[in-house]
Amino acid sequence: MDPPSDAAVIGRSLDEPEAFGLVYDRHAATVLRFLGRRVGAEAAEGLLGELFRIAFERRKTFDAARVSALPWLYGIGSNLLLKHRRAEARRLRASARMAAADHAADRRTSAAAIDAHVLFPRVADAIDSLPDSEREALLLFAWEELPYGSVAEALKLPIGTVRSRLSRARAHLRELLEPNGKGRERSR
């Protein structure tokens, strides 16, 4: 027999609240990694607790037509992350420094290394300065590797809106990376 779908488990948890523990067992590790990538380990642990408490309290509103609860959990997480913008920006900048250092070690050509030290922090700033709605769509797509349909479910948007947000995010990033970045892009 197939294990029950998330929708079935959440349905059952309306009468037997303890059943909701299974939703945690299935998805907590994925959700924790998602939060960790965004705000780091320490803040992620607190958010994980908040996220599942909110999910449990809102379980009645879960759309039973959805098979997996994961996009719904991502959506709750995305909302919570909006209150942690500073931690996110800090982590992005640190990631940029590390990516630049990795890149430099990889290439060993000083020109590329210098480029990376300029380029990655600029990418971090660009992501950070995207409008919230575009940044969420972009990071769910690029970091979490969610398909458009799941991004749409997470952000409670029609799929067409997700597409246009993503293309706006791409355009914004390109623009934000542009001013002094043309030459560097070409040198690659």
Added chain:
Amino acid sequence: MKPVDLAKKLRREAAFEPAVLDRGKAALMATIRQEVQPMRRPTIIPRLPYENVGAALSFLERAFGFREVAAARGVRADGAIDYTMVEFGDGMIGLGAQGAHGAFSPMRAGTASQYITVHVDDIDAHHQRALASGAEIVSRLHDHLRDYRVYEALDLEGHRWRFLQWLRETPQSERR
């Protein structure tokens, strides 16, 4: 490089302690139990100030058999317990960091200003457990007027606890 590919370069995993997921599960199940069986709210809840609430909690659990009401726990930013509740039978007591609400641990204040009586079912077993856990016994276990058996102990920070078991339904003293 394309913007999305550049963004991907900044994706970085966080390093978690292995226990994080277990702690999260325990917290969720506490929330769920709370809904199934809402926390009792006795009319009067004494609250005891401690210098180290976490150490006090584990001592009270170990030595006296109290149980934490997990849903009541509040944690500070550094992870230390700020306040919580314990229950025993139908009684409930709060533990909180000293200084809040103007109350201080006997360790700081130099003296306790109250003691708390707790009724237990098996006073000898309870006494053994307290002894084995290193509670300081300040009034030895003895019978009082054949009405009850009683002993008193101090916890880690010097709060005084009086444990007793009734030996008869109607106390001798009321028969006179």
